[in-house]
Amino acid sequence: MVLETILYLIAYPPLWQVLILGFVGALLVAMVAIWFERKAAARVQRRIGPYWASPRLGGFMIIVADMIRYVTQQVIIPTTVDKIAFLLTPVAVLVVTILPLAFIPLSPHELYWPVASMEYSLLIALALTTLPPLLTVVLGWASSNKFSVIGSLRESYVITAYELVAVLAILAPAASTLSFNIVYIVEAQQPVKWLAILNPLAFLAAFLAVLMSTSAFPFEIPESEHEVVAGPYTEYSGILYALNMGGGYIRRFIYAIIIALVFLGGWAPYTPGLDPFTGFIIPSLIVLVKASIVVLVMSFLRAVYGRYRLDQALDAAWRLALPLALLGLGWSIILAYMNLI
Amino acid sequence: MEGQKLQGMVVRRVEKELYEVFIGPQHPGSGHMRIIVRLDGDVIVEADPDIGYVHRTMEKLSEVREWLKPIPLLERMTIIDACNITVPYVNALEKLMDKSPPPRASYLRVLLCEINRVASHLYGFGIFGVFLGHSTMYMWAFGDREVFVELAEILTGARLTHSYPIPGGVRRDMPQDFPEMARRAVRYMRGRLEEYRRIFVDNPVIVKRLEGVGVISRNKAAELGIVGPNVRASGIRYDVRLAEPYEVYDELDFEIPVFEEGDALARTWVRVEEIKQSLSIIEQAVDWLERHKGEPIIPKEDYDKLPKLHREVYEKTGRVKLLPAHATMKIPAGKAIARGEMGRGEIIYYVESDGGTTPYRVRVVTPSARNAIVFKYIVPGHRLMDLPAIYGSIDYFPPEADR
Numbered sequence: 001m002v003l004e005t006i007l008y009l010i011a012y013p014p015l016w017q018v019l020i021l022g023f024v025g026a027l028l029v030a031m032v033a034i035w036f037e038r039k040a041a042a043r044v045q046r047r048i049g050p051y052w053a054s055p056r057l058g059g060f061m062i063i064v065a066d067m068i069r070y071v072t073q074q075v076i077i078p079t080t081v082d083k084i085a086f087l088l089t090p091v092a093v094l095v096v097t098i099l100p101l102a103f104i105p106l107s108p109h110e111l112y113w114p115v116a117s118m119e120y121s122l123l124i125a126l127a128l129t130t131l132p133p134l135l136t137v138v139l140g141w142a143s144s145n146k147f148s149v150i151g152s153l154r155e156s157y158v159i160t161a162y163e164l165v166a167v168l169a170i171l172a173p174a175a176s177t178l179s180f181n182i183v184y185i186v187e188a189q190q191p192v193k194w195l196a197i198l199n200p201l202a203f204l205a206a207f208l209a210v211l212m213s214t215s216a217f218p219f220e221i222p223e224s225e226h227e228v229v230a231g232p233y234t235e236y237s238g239i240l241y242a243l244n245m246g247g248g249y250i251r252r253f254i255y256a257i258i259i260a261l262v263f264l265g266g267w268a269p270y271t272p273g274l275d276p277f278t279g280f281i282i283p284s285l286i287v288l289v290k291a292s293i294v295v296l297v298m299s300f301l302r303a304v305y306g307r308y309r310l311d312q313a314l315d316a317a318w319r320l321a322l323p324l325a326l327l328g329l330g331w332s333i334i335l336a337y338m339n340l341i
Numbered sequence: 342m343e344g345q346k347l348q349g350m351v352v353r354r355v356e357k358e359l360y361e362v363f364i365g366p367q368h369p370g371s372g373h374m375r376i377i378v379r380l381d382g383d384v385i386v387e388a389d390p391d392i393g394y395v396h397r398t399m400e401k402l403s404e405v406r407e408w409l410k411p412i413p414l415l416e417r418m419t420i421i422d423a424c425n426i427t428v429p430y431v432n433a434l435e436k437l438m439d440k441s442p443p444p445r446a447s448y449l450r451v452l453l454c455e456i457n458r459v460a461s462h463l464y465g466f467g468i469f470g471v472f473l474g475h476s477t478m479y480m481w482a483f484g485d486r487e488v489f490v491e492l493a494e495i496l497t498g499a500r501l502t503h504s505y506p507i508p509g510g511v512r513r514d515m516p517q518d519f520p521e522m523a524r525r526a527v528r529y530m531r532g533r534l535e536e537y538r539r540i541f542v543d544n545p546v547i548v549k550r551l552e553g554v555g556v557i558s559r560n561k562a563a564e565l566g567i568v569g570p571n572v573r574a575s576g577i578r579y580d581v582r583l584a585e586p587y588e589v590y591d592e593l594d595f596e597i598p599v600f601e602e603g604d605a606l607a608r609t610w611v612r613v614e615e616i617k618q619s620l621s622i623i624e625q626a627v628d629w630l631e632r633h634k635g636e637p638i639i640p641k642e643d644y645d646k647l648p649k650l651h652r653e654v655y656e657k658t659g660r661v662k663l664l665p666a667h668a669t670m671k672i673p674a675g676k677a678i679a680r681g682e683m684g685r686g687e688i689i690y691y692v693e694s695d696g697g698t699t700p701y702r703v704r705v706v707t708p709s710a711r712n713a714i715v716f717k718y719i720v721p722g723h724r725l726m727d728l729p730a731i732y733g734s735i736d737y738f739p740p741e742a743d744r
Binding site: 042044045046048146147150217218220221223224225226227229241303304305306307308309310312 | 360362364368369370385409470471472473474475476477478479483536540544546547549550724725726727728729
């Protein structure tokens with residue numbers, strides 16, 4: 001009885017998904033993304049990049065060493081900050097960042113879903129992804145530092161411009177499949193009717209919007225080092241800074257999972273079985289691999305581009321990305337109308 | 342109180358709508374200086390360059406050192422452009438002493454000057470790249486700069502602080518295999534410039550950041566007295582190598598790249614073109630040096646004074662071992678002005694001698710000191726994110742300005 005309960009608890013999918021996949025998986029992916037970013041940039045820049053920390057692993061352990069450093073570093077709390085907000089916001093950012101995972105199915109079977117119903121999962125997951133930037137604004141305000149305030153202001157400009165694009169572009173698949181259910185959207189893309197191929201406009205808009213809203217290059221504007229030091233995170237140190245930085249990567253990863261599901265066919269072309277291995281582990285691994293590819297492509301852009309100016313980025317949002325997203329949405333409706341999917 | 346001037350201070354009314362940001366001196370984007378920026382929203386209303394954080398009293402220190410010793414001292418102003426900054430000082434001394442270097446020494450100086458110029462521009466590119474968030478340009482430029490730093494090391498024995506020219510000549514002849522190495526470096530750099538163009542100068546993001554930003558019109562450039570690549574990007578054809586050729590620049594075949602736009606992009610292009618011209622000068626100098634092997638690198642009267650041992654070292658290895666008498670030499674009383682073109686622009690030395698063993702006065706006007714004014718008059722009206730773009734494009738080097 002007790003054993004069964006424990007087993008049930010351990011095998012309970014929501015626990016797996018949010019705790020194991022959410023925290024551990026996201027942490028691991030963030031680490032790999034950071035490592036890859038450094039290693040790929042080093043390759044482009046004719047350097048070696050991380051190496052001596054573990055020559056056989058290509059220097060991957062430097063990331064672990066960095067994390068140990070962050071954890072053990074002194075957390076400096078300036079006297080001028082709003083202490084409660086200053087301390088709580090980074091934690092809240094991380095929690096809110098991981099929350100969308102609760103509404104993201106990684107398998108077609110109800111048994112392996114984190115919540116019982118996936119009926120409006122895409123809508124809810126998207127709504128939750130828009131929360132962390134608001135907290136970033138709080139973060140900057142709580143720091144009461146000029147660079148933080150400018151950084152937060154930039155962040156708020158950026159989210160007004162790009163969250164709309166992100167939401168519109170990522171909702172385009174819902175328009176073409178006539179459902180907010182991610183499972184349904186994925187199944188509709190079986191085997192290779194991926195929406196990234198059928199609707200490249202929306203995919204491109206979504207990709208751009210995610211780059212922008214997670215401040216990846218070439219849109220790394222709120223944290224732009226050469227005017228605002230570290231933007232909203234200027235006053236942070238130690239573990240709190242690590243939470244902020246890691247939060248950004250994890251957010252990008254969660255967006256990437258959503259994109260992998262709704263645009264890149266999720267676990268398609270694989271048809272999941274019923275048992276835990278073929279029904280949950282293989283499909284979720286497929287999704288993770290697709291999401292990782294998206295994250296790695298985003299990371300790679302760092303080596304190629306500089307950063308846009310704030311007004312140019314906003315200009316691109318309203319003049320280029322928004323029409324692109326609207327066109328994508330229109331094209332999805334045409335797809336649905338002509339029964340192409 | 343308003344407008345009242347206290348000693349060394351300006352009293353300003355606190356404006357509610359303006360946001361005052363102190364960029365520097367402890368800021369990743371400032372260098373060794375502070376720029377006080379007053380913002381109205383995202384637009385810079387006023388920018389106040391606050392320089393002097395790395396002032397090292399170079400001029401005063403020069404007055405208490407024997408004539409040769411300011412050479413290694415003055416190099417430290419712009420350690421990345423060491424030969425260009427010492428050649429005009431040596432020229433001034435030569436004017437006072439009425440001495441002129443043999444042509445081979447002159448060619449060697451020019452060779453090192455151009456190697457320095459390439460390295461200095463690459464350094465500027467690296468900083469510029471990282472200011473715009475382009476880490477690849479940063480790493481590439483610093484990596485390729487290494488080629489020229491090594492070249493300088495092979496030639497002089499030191500990576501940065503060469504102390505190469507001495508009054509009347511240079512301290513070392515070039516090694517036998519140097520021409521081949523220099524030609525290889527030139528070939529390599531020409532190929533790399535094409536790659537730079539592809540990833541940085543023609544990169545759509547970078548072009549968007551630089552085009553029309555920090556425009557210095559022709560008139561404004563003349564009025565502010567800006568020098569170097571910055572003035573040539575504004576359509577003014579001014580280069581000391583052209584205006585008042587020193588060393589053997591009048592014997593060499595090179596062009597002065599001039600652009601009309603006056604914006605940050607034009608300044609970037611001027612530097613790219615200048616690197617090309619410098620590469621061509623390096624080739625010409627090396628060719629000449631190869632054709633004129635075995636010519637002296639110090640004047641005959643100096644050679645005659647050398648003892649036997651020193652002569653042997655000089656003839657065998659090409660190294661000039663200076664006599665103690667050199668360190669304590671006296672220079673006839675008089676005044677001399679010498680100019681030179683550094684990587685960043687025109688440098689002027691005024692050297693005065695009272696006939697003693699040390700200079701009576703050494704006055705230096707460095708290009709960065711003259712370019713610093715851009716911050717005050719060109720930056721206002723731009724957005725905060727343009728500040729690094731302008732800073733990087735004028736290639737400002739604080740230690741050089743502060744002396």
